[in-house]
Amino acid sequence: MTMNAGPPLLEIDRLSIDAVSAGRQVRLVDEVSLNLQAGQVLGLVGESGCGKSLLSYSILRLLEPGLRIAGGNIRLEGKSLTDLSERKIRAIRGNEISMIFQEPLTALNPVFTVGDQVAEVFRTHRGMSKAEARRKAVDALAEVGVPSPEIRVTQYPADLSGGMRQRVMIAMALACRPKVLIADEPTTALDATIQAQILELMRGLQRNFGTAIIFISHDLGVVAEVADRVAVLYCGRVVEEAPVAELFQNPRHPYTRGLMRAVPQPDAEVMPAILHEIKGNVPRPGHLPGGCRFHPRCPIARDICTTSDPQRIKVGADHHVACWEATDAH
């Protein structure tokens, strides 16, 4: 993988998301910038509630009512998605950018057959006839390793195991060979063996189709298995971003190091010695501490951390972090 190889495929540019209720605005995602190169896998990690899902929904403008993009831009191959008409963004959804979700149990509609739900994508984006789309649905299921797909297409989601349902979701998402796949915690709801199989499947498909992936997880270990680059999110902000090997060898943000503690490490002595568990809870949006958002939980917080917000700085080739400790070291 090369750095800065031309303009990014997908560019998230100082994106902010607000919740608006009863005239009050709460910022949930705060000026997040991320770049995804063609064919690359970008991992997005952070504890539950840090805004990973909102960030991913906003790309396809799937935010629920009450949430809105408050600033910034999202561009696919240079063209802005945030101000596209509803009709044009629809033509992109499931076609150029698709999504899979955390809960395969509820993400498929219980009252339609699996075949119908996969075929819909072909009918919508490729204008295929019912019969043609049904045949393509069988092929699509075969591609993601669903056994006897010609029988599966006639079944309902309730007849399938969690792993099979997630395969169906993947088949649906990749049906139109999108340029970008957004996977929001695709394996979190699955048990360990199935999780490994699904990860393996995604890696294989990514190699074959060259799809760029935004892979979201709260588990840094899972992200490490699939991602080329990793962005660490805390309270709606990117606090650290680096290629995966660099991040694991040289984590600069105390939060990143805290997340790594939760990951079984093959070579634990590489880890810096100052680590403690991440203590405390994620602050609620709207009740964020002043200064650095992480300082109440940070093992190395100093005076400056409580009063002013660290800027994002470059600490290595393609390695960025927002932490006073790193700033001072430079």
Added chain:
Amino acid sequence: MLSHILKRLGHTVLVIIGISIISFVFLQLSGDPVGLMLPQDATSQQIEELRHKLGLDDPVIFQYLRFAGNALQGDLGRSLFSNEPVAGLILERLPATVELAFFSMAFALVIALPIGIVSALKRGTIIDTASMILALFGLSMPHFWLGIMMIMLFSVQLGWLPTSGRGSFLHIIMPAAAMGISMVALFARLTRSTMLEVLGQDYVRTARAKGLPGYLVIGKHALKNAMIPVITMIGMEFGLLLGGAVIIETVFAWPGVGRLIVQAIMDRDYPVVQGAVMLLAMVFVMVNLLVDLAYGWLDPNVSLQGESK
């Protein structure tokens, strides 16, 4: 699917037997018709003779079995007053009642479903509030009063619709509307709340994420799920419509079973009341059987469970 249907049919038969027993027993408790059939000064011997002739002196269980046996052959006895066959009396009027119930329901749904869906989609807006208030108006107006107002406006003032009777499609509009309007609020609110719940489901988000146009996301993915509770309510309300049409039948001189039952109750005309209750109950049970089958079609998981048992 077939075994599901057979199982439901079995239930239906049991329910009908239950209804026949209950309606028979309750009528036994409600008093003796002989007193009404004979003149005030009848001797006790005359009374005994008539009771014997009608079989009212047999043990109750005998009377029931005789009734049930005959009913199976389509003979529900004869009216104690007009001496006409009960089955004939009722069947003559049953279609009118079922027709009225059907059109009232159709009227209610045609208005309520769009209101419910639009309110859910525009939740919290003026459209939402306004349509819910409008629907409540319908609920709070007694339907006999609505019926009379309609007659005054559309028949007397404007002369558009006939005041009463049954015949053309024009005849059914007002009685169906008068009965249907009170159900609009019920169905609109049910549709709104189930639709709201369904719209928040993950599979609706999936449908959007696939790039489906709005009419498929709402009209296909959300609606089919939202209809499941609505179908249940249709089955339950249909029973109320069948039994509760008496007032509207009277206002519009609609020749249905409701008026027949009321007259028969006042006359203590046992066989007619019993037969009418039985037949209405059967229609109700049949409608619910249809509702159940519609379930199987709407929600595959229901029929699957039926099969695996």
